[in-house]
Amino acid sequence: PLTIIFTIATMLIISPQLTLFVFIFIPVSGYIISLIGKQLKKQSSKAQQEQGTFLSTIEETIGGLKVVKGYNSENYFNTVFQNSTERFFKLSNSIGNRQNLASPASEFMGITVIAILLWYGGQMVLIDKTLDGAKFIAYMGLAYNILTPAKAISKASYGVKRGNAAAERVLEILEQENPIVSKENAIEKTTFDNNISIQNINFKYENETVLKDFSLQINKGQTVALVGQSGSGKSTIANLLTRFYDVNDGTISIDGINIKDMNLQSLRSLMGLVTQDSILFNDTIKANIALGKLDATDDEIIEALKIANAFEFVNELPLGIYTNIGDSGNKLSGGQKQRLSIARAVLKNPPIMILDEATSALDTESEKFVQIALENMMQNRTSIVIAHRLSTIQKADVIVVMQKGKIVEQGTHDELIAHNGTYNKLVTMQSFES
Numbered sequence: 001p002l003t004i005i006f007t008i009a010t011m012l013i014i015s016p017q018l019t020l021f022v023f024i025f026i027p028v029s030g031y032i033i034s035l036i037g038k039q040l041k042k043q044s045s046k047a048q049q050e051q052g053t054f055l056s057t058i059e060e061t062i063g064g065l066k067v068v069k070g071y072n073s074e075n076y077f078n079t080v081f082q083n084s085t086e087r088f089f090k091l092s093n094s095i096g097n098r099q100n101l102a103s104p105a106s107e108f109m110g111i112t113v114i115a116i117l118l119w120y121g122g123q124m125v126l127i128d129k130t131l132d133g134a135k136f137i138a139y140m141g142l143a144y145n146i147l148t149p150a151k152a153i154s155k156a157s158y159g160v161k162r163g164n165a166a167a168e169r170v171l172e173i174l175e176q177e178n179p180i181v182s183k184e185n186a187i188e189k190t191t192f193d194n195n196i197s198i199q200n201i202n203f204k205y206e207n208e209t210v211l212k213d214f215s216l217q218i219n220k221g222q223t224v225a226l227v228g229q230s231g232s233g234k235s236t237i238a239n240l241l242t243r244f245y246d247v248n249d250g251t252i253s254i255d256g257i258n259i260k261d262m263n264l265q266s267l268r269s270l271m272g273l274v275t276q277d278s279i280l281f282n283d284t285i286k287a288n289i290a291l292g293k294l295d296a297t298d299d300e301i302i303e304a305l306k307i308a309n310a311f312e313f314v315n316e317l318p319l320g321i322y323t324n325i326g327d328s329g330n331k332l333s334g335g336q337k338q339r340l341s342i343a344r345a346v347l348k349n350p351p352i353m354i355l356d357e358a359t360s361a362l363d364t365e366s367e368k369f370v371q372i373a374l375e376n377m378m379q380n381r382t383s384i385v386i387a388h389r390l391s392t393i394q395k396a397d398v399i400v401v402m403q404k405g406k407i408v409e410q411g412t413h414d415e416l417i418a419h420n421g422t423y424n425k426l427v428t429m430q431s432f433e434s
């Protein structure tokens with residue numbers, strides 16, 4: 001600073017006119033450069049936002065893979081990704097352009113100052129003779145000294161962060177190969193006519209056997225309920241029916257066709273899946289429900305919401321079905337989320353419904369709402385209901401009681417109560433709780 005003050009003082013002594021000019025020009029050029037810088041900052045914060053959106057889309061999509069695949073909406077999410085990356089690409093391109101522009105711009109202004117000084121000073125020296133040649137050269141040296149730090153300051157004000165490492169890890173996950181794929185010439189099955197048959201299956205995720213020699217037949221039109229302790233393998237059956245995992249032994253077949261021989265997409269289009277943890281995406285209610293039917297009209301969405309007993313609360317929202325529900329639907333209650341998941345399955349309108357009831361305790365009122373939603377949706381359909389609240393499934397055609405991967409009891413509600421076994425015990429326990 002002392003050097004700068006000294007330099008400026010010397011400059012003033014040598015030639016006040018030239019110095020005045022320098023001091024007018026430096027703020028002007030500083031202003032222009034800061035304009036570019038401001039634009040840059042705005043854009044880079046936009047780019048960071050876009051990156052945030054992109055990453056949360058990735059997180060949600062990976063977390064919600066079951067729904068993404070269960071609703072055959074891989075393509076839809078591909079488009080979402082592509083749009084986001086494209087926006088990001090455009091932004092970073094324009095940031096790059098500006099960055100490249102900013103540095104030559106400040107260079108250019110520095111040179112302009114010098115050039116004008118040379119020209120003006122030259123006139124003073126040669127034509128007006130108001131300035132001595134040697135003094136002028138000394139002056140130029142001083143002016144250059146002042147300009148260099150000014151340039152450095154303006155240059156230092158740009159910078160865009162990158163998240164390359166994070167992106168690489170995400171790519172690793174995305175590029176992982178899936179062992180479960182459709183066979184060549186797989187059977188395209190579009191209707192469900194007779195039954196689903198699970199025959200003598202064994203299954204383990206890792207080392208521990210989860211399902212042992214498990215068999216079950218589900219006829220068209222039936223409602224079959226699976227009940228049993230936590231960890232008894234209920235959700236696993238849903239995972240196997242939708243082929244998120246393949247059985248180790250035995251077969252699962254639909255109308256006599258092994259599901260491994262069926263085209264994966266056609267298998268999944270036969271089934272509507274409501275997962276245990278309602279999987280929702282940061283988007284509007286409409287977009288979340290329409291996953292099963294991308295071209296659904298607003299009326300169809302509303303119809304599905306009504307069946308799922310969710311229209312009332314959606315209707316009260318300020319933007320109705322166009323309301324954004326936040327990251328993973330965190331602006332909604334548990335029961336509301338569940339009813340939206342049900343609406344999604346209803347809209348898809350598949351012949352087979354698989355409902356994995358949420359374990360998290362809903363209060364009695366929202367439980368009632370969900371209960372009505374479930375009953376509406378099971379009508380005239382084949383349903384597999386995994387229930388934690390036994391009150392939900394008293395009307396089921398068959399109740400299957402599971403324990404450690406095996407069926408211990410099977411029958412209607414009345415039969416099982418009369419049998420006075422595990423089911424009866426579970427029912428008694430639950431009626432104590434509530």
Ligand SMILES: Nc1ncnc2c1ncn2[C@@H]1O[C@H](COP(=O)(O)OP(=O)(O)OP(=O)(O)O)[C@@H](O)[C@H]1O
Nearest residue numbers: 205206210229230231232233234235236237276359
């Ligand atoms: N992805 C997985 N990887 C490894 N083990 C798993 C996986 N999913 C479940 N398991 C194990 O398999 C067993 C059965 O789990 P499952 O989810 O089928 O139980 P559940 O009957 O649905 O229980 P809950 O009533 O709590 O939902 C459990 O012991 C669980 O730890």
Ligand SMILES: [Mg+2]
Nearest residue numbers: 234235236276
């Ligand atoms: Mg479960």
